[in-house]
Amino acid sequence: MPHQLSTDCLDEILEHLENDKTILHSCLLVNRLWCKISVRILWRNIWRFKYIVYREQHPLEVASSILSTLVACLPNESKELLYKNKIFIPTPTSKPPLFNYVTFCKVLSICEIIKLVENVLRNEPSNINSSLSLKDKNSLVTNEVFKMFTNQIPSLKKLTYDYNQFIPKFSFTYFPGARDLLELRCSSDIPAEFFYQLSQICNNLQIIFIEFRSDDVSNELKELISLQNNLKSLTLIASVSSWANFIPALTKLSNTINTITKLHLYGNNYNLPLSFVSLFTNLEEIIFSFDYGADFGDFKILQFANFPNLQILKFPQRYPKPEYLMKFLEINGKNLKTFYTYGSDNSLSSSIADFCPNLKNLFIGINHGEINTLKTIFNSCQYLESIKIWCGKSYSGEERTYLSEKEVFETVTNHSPSNFCELKIYYISNSDFVSPEDLESFFINWKNRVPKKLLRLIINKNNNIEVNEENKKIAEKYENLGIIKFSIEAFYDEDIFYLL
Template sequence: MPSRLPADCLNEIFDYLEEDKPTLHSCLLVNRLWCKISIRILWRNIWDLKYSVTYQHRPKVASAILSTLVACLPNESKELLYKNGIFIPTPTSKPPLFNYVAFCKVLSICEIGRIIDDTLEKIPITSQSLKDRKSLIANEIIKMFINQISSLKLLMYYLIKNIPYDISFDCFFGARNYLINLSELGCNSNLPSEFFDQITQICHNLQSLTINFENEISNELKKLISLQNNLKNLYLFAFDGGDWTNIIPTLTKHSNTLTKLHLYSDHDDNLPLSFVSLFPNLQEIKFSFSYVGTQFEDFEKLQNVNFPKLQFLSIPYQCPKPEYVMRFLENNGKNLKVFYTEENNRDLNLSIAKFCPNLINLFIVFSYNELDVLKTIFNNCQYLESIKIWCGDGFLSEKEVLETVAKYSPKNFRELKIYNDPVSELLPEDLESFFIIWKNRTPKKSLTLIIIKEYDSNLELNKENMEIIEKYKKLGIIKKFETKEYGEDESKNYI
């Protein structure tokens, strides 16, 4: 009889697969024990599962999630929906095999609203207004989560147009114990003051805080920020004229604990950036400004500030001025492990080679005549393992990039990401030549090749190219090949 690993060992092993959803799904079919352990992990953050599929399949997945949640509702909640003419089909007439909701560690009010919005038009409802229907379903699901979750790690509560605004706060804070260990909170700045007041009474140990700034910033929100004991990660988003200026004085308490700061704005107001200098222990800084042409002059005050622990830096297109960034890299580039820039500037690219010798991951844009700059970066950044490069009209060609990577990339290089603009023009003979050279490199490293696209990639459609890729996968030359939509490959930690 074959030996059987105990459940606690399987739990530890499966924990390492948390980001590998396909493997976890395959484990569901082995036996009941494997199924139970996999389900626990998959349902920790069921909202992440919704976005692990392609765009066209999301409505189907949203419907499946909502049906499962409705199946888990207590009988009184189901009866309430029936009485109000709301009939949501469930996967089976029998009770669910597991108490899925109890496995959750993440509660997303906005995602509950989204899955309701995605599927409501297909559900036969005979009474009440659309807003009342959404509110009723959402409140019953939220009450179930609150009553079933023993310890919540992440709460996301964003007001968007598809989310019912009349969430019952009485039920939301009815069972306080589930919020005691809350470590991450995401919210709008204009949520009712009552929400922030209640959260402040319960949670003093938030490590991560995300705020979407609207026009209103209450004193209760400032108090919530001020009373946290060990805030490490802060993400500030300014939408439609929103502004984080009013909370800057409140942030000073966290000057020594904050290690990660992301700032995002979608408008052209000259929002303050110099307050970043308040946090000398930052390890990760990400600026993201979608308004093209904004220079954010306030960054000038940061160019001479030293962040001795900084390892991750992300700078958006045309913001700030390249000369400011170059000076910033001169002061802070030595310890950088990850650098992301969409700015297309030769001098800035050369400064990366000069000031950032310890880079491991890099996203960079080269003009069509800057192949020498790429070679210089490979020569000076000997620890580089991964690079993402923009290819296409006005930029380096895929063929040039492949040849240069094969011949000049450092010995530990293992991952190439190519963004095609607009589509791949790579010929089979160029691809074959690249893999032959890569095969003969010393030391030998299996390569991960990722194509990033906004449109259908010609590389995928070219049968001969795909046959070459499969050939070198079988030989072990390619570790992994995949295509992704633009933006899908980015995360908080790596490019």
């Protein structure tokens, strides 16, 4: 008899494939046990796979597939209600579903349900005979689907609720699965009743994202935050307003101040208050992501704050005045493992070598003619494993010329520390990639370097950068020799772009 993996062992193995939908789909065909475990993982967050397929240019196909499966899982009374109103959404088969897929869901996006229904019904010709308007049909289907989720999800882990006037009324009072909620992403303009209901059943949120769309913040939202016992990550997003009216309530909560270890601030307006950040002394990670209309006036005060546990500090777009940031690094740089700043300043780059000796990951821009700064960083930061660096020219804001790829290659080969293993080159404007001769010379020199270590070379580019076929063949040659791992990625940074 062939040996079979135990259910627990198989479950743990397939969990590691959570982000690979192709392999998980193939696991569906092995046998019933494999199918059940794979389906549970795939349906944990169906919205994530929806976006993957959207990027593959098949939005309607995947929306129809998800909604048809959900309709197949609806209770009989809901199906009869749709039939009575001449709303026909084809199901995968005429037989009952093999699994109750809804019970596997751990992530619920209220707005995604609305979009899903709207996209399908707008393009479903079989519903033209219904006496209901398209808006009413959307509302009816959305209500029944959402009611099924609230009744059948046994344990909800993540909820996204971005306010929309067409969202149907619902109550969390009768949603027992929300008691296990760990992550909430919402906008501040959600009806206060929602925050009140959620606060009555949920006090163990660990991650909260709030997008502020007006200066008014409901007391119910403040109360919900105050009742959380283990909040670890807080993201505040100022889109057209400020979080100023929210800060006083937040900073009065000693339990919240003591438990939060990650604070991410995004904004696109002026004069956002920042000095309150100094009260969160247990922070391990801070991201300040502000666009080019914002400023860092409050950082003049924050530069003197002390965060003894801080390991990750990122400024994906703008950064404060170099003298303020240098003082901040002088106080807090010793324990930093990751430092990320968009743009370049020679004095700031030099201070990294002075104040951040334990860095493992670094993203900076170094201007043309300042190659010695990069050498100094390598010589001082002996734990550095990865560096992301601008090359070529940038025309955003002001024209700036960074180091050339050839300079970076030579410096990486001769001066990077022994554990260094990843070089990521960023481009943002027109530029020609390094010549094939210089690229191959770099690979040869890396091959002969002691100690030997596989190098990940990643080219992060916009659509105007071309890596010619000869360079790709050279990279493939040294990949096959086990010298490097080469990849080309579109220009994108998750710290700049956020998604509710």
